[in-house]
Amino acid sequence: MIDARCSCGAVSLSLPGPTELVAACHCIDCQRRTGAPFGVGAFYPVEAVTISGAPKEYVRAAASGGEVRFYFCSDCGSTVCWKADNLPDMIGVAIGAIADPDFPAPVRSAFEQSKHAWVEIGGAGVAHFEQGSAQKSSG
Numbered sequence: 001m002i003d004a005r006c007s008c009g010a011v012s013l014s015l016p017g018p019t020e021l022v023a024a025c026h027c028i029d030c031q032r033r034t035g036a037p038f039g040v041g042a043f044y045p046v047e048a049v050t051i052s053g054a055p056k057e058y059v060r061a062a063a064s065g066g067e068v069r070f071y072f073c074s075d076c077g078s079t080v081c082w083k084a085d086n087l088p089d090m091i092g093v094a095i096g097a098i099a100d101p102d103f104p105a106p107v108r109s110a111f112e113q114s115k116h117a118w119v120e121i122g123g124a125g126v127a128h129f130e131q132g133s134a135q136k137s138s139g
């Protein structure tokens with residue numbers, strides 16, 4: 001088991017271990033949510049993740065359709081995880097909350113239409129998308 005947590009530790013997650021399902025998202029909403037030029041999530045089956053603490057929920061329309069629910073610490077503000085209508089069986093975990101520099105790298109890079117030009121999500125196996133994962137980019 002590995003742990004993910006917010007900055008102050010009031011909200012934490014228990015995860016079964018590393019996952020290969022890691023995705024970077026460059027959409028404007030992820031940029032605003034994280035305060036960083038892109039967000040990175042590690043995806044797990046909902047039943048594999050145990051949440052401790054009482055995160056606050058923020059719901060917004062997803063750029064790729066439906067709604068997405070973000071769970072963040074009301075004390076320190078860190079988003080620790082989220083659930084999207086279009087991936088109902090999965091939970092996304094903020095990779096920064098896991099704080100493991102050896103965690104697997106992203107295999108998907110979405111919404112590259114709003115990617116900062118200096119950002120490169122590298123690696124031979126990475127799938128690149130101009131928008132959501134339904135529209136594969138030609139590049």
Ligand SMILES: [Zn+2]
Pocket residue numbers: 006007008009010011073074075076077078
């Ligand atoms: Zn916190």
Ligand SMILES: [Zn+2]
Pocket residue numbers: 025026027028029030031039111
């Ligand atoms: Zn995004």
